[in-house]
Amino acid sequence: MSDERTTVVETTPAHSGALLGAIAIAVLAAVGGLVWSYTLSNRITHQEAALSEANQQNAKLAGELRETNARLHVATDELGRSVGMTQKQMDTRAQEIMAREAADNKRLETAQKQTAQQVSAVSSDVSSVKTDVGGVKTDLTKTQGDLATAVSQLQSIKGDVDSHSSLIARNAGELEVLKHKGDRNYYEFTLSKGQKKPVGTVSLELKKADPKKSKFTLEVFADDRQYDKKDRNVNEPLQFYAGKDPALYEIVVNSVGAKNTVSGYLSTPKGAPAPPNVQ
CATH class of the missing domain: 2.60.98 (Tick-borne Encephalitis virus Glycoprotein; domain 1)
Structure with missing residues (x-):
């Protein structure tokens, strides 16, 4: 009998310590969960506020984008009309340039023909001059001979x-x-x-x-x-x-x-x- 009471007295403190440890862990876990929940709640609140602000910014940007697109559309129309006028002017200018180039080419062809005719005429004149020079040389030789004869007389x-x-x-x-x-x-x-x-x-x-x-x-x-x-x-x-x-x-x-x-x-x-x- 005395032995069994000794055993009971020895095991009861062991079960109490384990229970207390479990309770302590549970309390700590609960406290940690509360802290984590609070922290998470704060983060979620901040994230929601940031998201709301981002949505507002997006809405503002979307409005500005629509306004910009509208202005760009208007500018594009005006540019198209301006480019259309410039194109007409460029076409007119191109036609003027082509007409002038055609006239210049025609004048060049005429000038080349005239130059060829002049070269031919000059060549003929040069031939005549060569003949005349030959005659002049002959006459000069004769004149020098006549002068020498006259001087001697x-x-x-x-x-x-x-x-x-x-x-x-x-x-x-x-x-x-x-x-x-x-x-x-x-x-x-x-x-x-x-x-x-x-x-x-x-x-x-x-x-x-x-x-x-x-x-x-x-x-x-x-x-x-x-x-x-x-x-x-x-x-x-x-x-x-x-x-x-x-x-x-x-x-x-x-x-x-x-x-x-x-x-x-x-x-x-x-x-x-x-x-x-x-x-």
């Missing part, structure tokens, strides 16, 4: 200064030959008795003329000096030196007139000064 006469010989012209034809020879300058003159006349860069004065004997007396004024040529003959070279660098000048009288006049020419070196009115 001129008379060379000694002048009155240091017996210097020179070719003289006895008439207008021979004077032209000398001019074409090109090595001197020639100034023709006609003087009357008592007349002092500038010839080239000198002055001449006829003092006396004897047509019967073809003689004359002439005074020459050059570089502030005077040269007397007394009783000289027709076609006689009358020579003197003149100029800054003294060079040989020459006077030839070709004829003595019945009215106390003489005609002839003055010959000067190619590099001698020329009178102001002679280029």
Whole structure:
């Protein structure tokens, strides 16, 4: 008997401790569930508020989108009308450009034809010019030959200064030959008795003329000096030196007139000064 009471006393505290532990766990679970439920409730409340706000924003955005779509539709219509007008203008402009290009092409074709004709004409002219040049060369060669022959036929006469010989012209034809020879300058003159006349860069004065004997007396004024040529003959070279660098000048009288006049020419070196009115 005493043994059984000992056993009962030993097992009762064990069952009480387990029950208390279960109760504690249940209480803790209940408290945790309450805390979790409260927390979840708060979260749900916040989420619902956020969702409501999001729905409001979506509604606002949807309204703005509808308004934007309406404006875009209007703008699209206006743009379509504007593009339609621009297209018409572009078509008109394109037609103008095409017409101008066609006209330009036609002008170009005409110009090319004209150019071809001109080139053909120029080629023909060039051929003619070549022929003419050949003829001119032939004529020039002949002229040079004739000039050489004419020069060789001129008379060379000694002048009155240091017996210097020179070719003289006895008439207008021979004077032209000398001019074409090109090595001197020639100034023709006609003087009357008592007349002092500038010839080239000198002055001449006829003092006396004897047509019967073809003689004359002439005074020459050059570089502030005077040269007397007394009783000289027709076609006689009358020579003197003149100029800054003294060079040989020459006077030839070709004829003595019945009215106390003489005609002839003055010959000067190619590099001698020329009178102001002679280029």
